[in-house]
Amino acid sequence: MDNTQFTLISHALCPYVQRAVIALEEQGITYKRIDIDLANKPAWFKKLSPLGKVPVLVVDDDTVIFESAVISEYINEVNQGQLLASEPLAKAKQRAWIEFASNTLNNIGQLYNAADAPAFGDTVSQLKQKWQTLEANLNHDSYFSGEDFSLVDAAFAPLFRYLPVLEKISGQSFLQHFPKINKWADTLNQRASVKKAVSSQYHTQLLAFIAKRDSHLGQLASQLTNEQAA
Ligand SMILES: N[C@@H](CCC(=O)N[C@@H](CS)C(=O)NCC(=O)O)C(=O)O
Structure with missing residues (x-):
């Protein structure tokens, strides 16, 4: 894996965010977590998140990944993880x-x-x-x-x-x-x-x-x- 610094846009209670965090932690990947208020979504978040939902993984200036299942699989694959079966x-x-x-x-x-x-x-x-x-x-x-x-x-x-x-x-x-x-x-x-x-x-x-x-x-x-x- 390269030196990408991931940022996970999150909410304190969201169960889908937790899935992504667990995958990051399991893979030992460092990341920055930003919790937002979903009842009062910041303008930058509305622009960033295609579905207006968390989690969103900011990979770099041009790339965001959304949907917890997709984020978790990506995190697993990018680090050659074993969090899903290969068969x-x-x-x-x-x-x-x-x-x-x-x-x-x-x-x-x-x-x-x-x-x-x-x-x-x-x-x-x-x-x-x-x-x-x-x-x-x-x-x-x-x-x-x-x-x-x-x-x-x-x-x-x-x-x-x-x-x-x-x-x-x-x-x-x-x-x-x-x-x-x-x-x-x-x-x-x-x-x-x-x-x-x-x-x-x-x-x-x-x-x-x-x-x-x-x-x-x-x-x-x-x-x-x-x-x-x-
Ligand atoms: N299918 C999505 C569900 C994510 C989701 O529902 N997130 C909620 C918080 S737990 C959300 O952002 N809700 C804000 C909204 O719908 O406006 C995933 O797996 O990531």
């Missing part, structure tokens, strides 16, 4: 499960946006259906594809990071009947690259973010915040 079918399977993780992130968004308790209950059921499918497809002890950490692990780790905060707010346990996912999530949470993807303020920031939602979970989160402040 086509194994690699296709990994990419498919990364899509599954993205789709499950939509369920997490629905969870904290659900208007009332019944809608919240419905989204919990949908999430648990996903967990069932995932649990049935976890065939290894350490990481998703075996002994080696891959981009599938990088895609799921930010998703699992939501759970302790969502459990604290809702009083519900999300992984109770899913022992394999539980164990995998614990392994991922302890991985250095995963830890480095967010700041030590993550839990507080996520709680504050959810407390601002006009939703069932938003109300519970704002009660919790008020109790903590009292």
